[in-house]
Amino acid sequence: MRAIQLNRFGGPEVLEVIDLPTPVPQAGEVLVRVHAAGINFFEVLMRADRYAVTPQLPMILGVEAAGVVEAVGQGVDAQLLGSRMAAPLFMSQRPYGGYAEQVTIDADLVVQLPDSLSFEDATALMVQGLTAFHLLRQSPPDGKAVLVPAASGGVGSLLIQLAKWKGARRVIAAAGGRAKLDLSLSRGADAAVDYNNLDWPARVRDVTDGKGADIIYDTVGGALTAASLQALAPGGELVFAALGRYGLAASDLEAMIGRNQSLRGFALLPLLSPDVLKASLSELFQLAASGRLQVVIGGRFPLDRAGEAHRLLDERRSTGKVVLVP
The missing domain is CATH 3.90.180.10 (Medium-chain alcohol dehydrogenases, catalytic domain)
Incomplete structure (x- = not known):
């Protein structure tokens, strides 16, 4: 072979x-x-x-x-x-x-x-669908405004749809370029911001009545993580799922403490037993087969x-x- x-x-x-x-x-x-x-x-x-x-x-x-x-x-x-x-x-x-x-x-x-x-x-x-599925299980979006970076990617495009299905009040997509923003909107995002523009966090605050996102699902990491903090609401939660691509300095963590914000780590494999894996995949497969998940x-x-x-x-x-x- x-x-x-x-x-x-x-x-x-x-x-x-x-x-x-x-x-x-x-x-x-x-x-x-x-x-x-x-x-x-x-x-x-x-x-x-x-x-x-x-x-x-x-x-x-x-x-x-x-x-x-x-x-x-x-x-x-x-x-x-x-x-x-x-x-x-x-x-x-x-x-x-x-x-x-x-x-x-x-x-x-x-x-x-x-x-x-x-x-x-x-x-x-599999990897991307399960990541989106369990990110939302770990930090449920019900009734909250959520920000999805890399929204046109494999995880992001699924996160948008599943977050809406799980009752998010508002889903804001962040991506680079018009084509990727349009794709995110076509998958159900309520608003989309281009992070090629330096003021994109201000745009997130604009579409959340000045508050910012209650939850940010960060699967990108790097410099985007620190920038995302400007778009996170007081008392909000940054869920970090970008192993090895860390972007926060001690000063960022101090600022989060001052705003009563939380940082939550996410790793997929420790959440998966064989039974949980099969049940989660079966649910995702049925959602996609029925057309409810694109x-x-x-x-x-x-x-x-x-x-x-x-x-x-x-x-x-x-x-x-x-x-x-x-």
């Missing part, structure tokens, strides 16, 4: 197409023929050794895939053969390997896809153009979910 291997850190060009033996499912595992593999921004950072954790090389990137079960290992129900499944590799003992034509994963982790849900949409609802696919690339897909994310030109289609 073909796969994309990372042998050294660097730009998108370091992603190499290689041939590997077809993996054999061990006891308790299934072999999935990959029809779509998701690309996440943290994988772009890993490729360049800019992530919070340096991976061991060589490796096959990719923590999520969706496809059809082609073989089963010992002790696995043969009725799974031919089933359309999501493969959340990030929960398995081998949490990578999705940039490939086939993957193996624990049979207890795969989740059945509704017939009307595409493989591409299923990848968008997934944005911002780019489809063949496996051998994985470097181009990474470049799209690296240059911040993507919207929604970017997928590989082996």
Whole structure:
């Protein structure tokens, strides 16, 4: 089978197409023929050794895939053969390997896809969908004005819709450029601000009657985090979910204390047991299959153009979910 291997850190060009033996499912595992593999921004950072954790090389990137079960290992129900499944590799003992034509994963982790849900949409609802889903569980938006940075991205476009569904009083999208703002509005945002404009926090306050956002779901980090504080209401909550991209100084924290604001960390994996994972994905899949949740696919690339897909994310030109289609 073909796969994309990372042998050294660097730009998108370091992603190499290689041939590997077809993996054999061990006891308790299934072999999935990959029809779509998701690309996440943290994988772009890993490729360049800019992530919070340096991976061991060589490796096959990719923590999520969706496809059809082609073989089963010992002790696995043969009725799974031919089933359309999501493969959340990030929960398995081998949490990578999705940039490939086939993957193996624990049979207890795969989740059945509704017939009307595409493989591409299923990848968008794994890492990014689960992040949006559990951000809102950790910090419920009911009755509150919320700010969603990177609102046209994979997490952001889902956060807008789920926050509205969960009863947010007002959803403000923040993104860069008219096209991304329009996409955010099309997904249900009540207002959109362009953070290419230096006064964007003032615009957030304008559309919240001068108060600012009650909750900011920050999945971006860096300099945007400090700027976001200007858009946070007194007593508001900044939920930080951008591991390794910290942007707050001690003076920012002191200012938050003075305004009775809170900083809450968010990490997805500690919240997920196998049962919670499967229940959450099943709910997200049903929402998307029924049309109540619309997934944005911002780019489809063949496996051998994985470097181009990474470049799209690296240059911040993507919207929604970017997928590989082996």
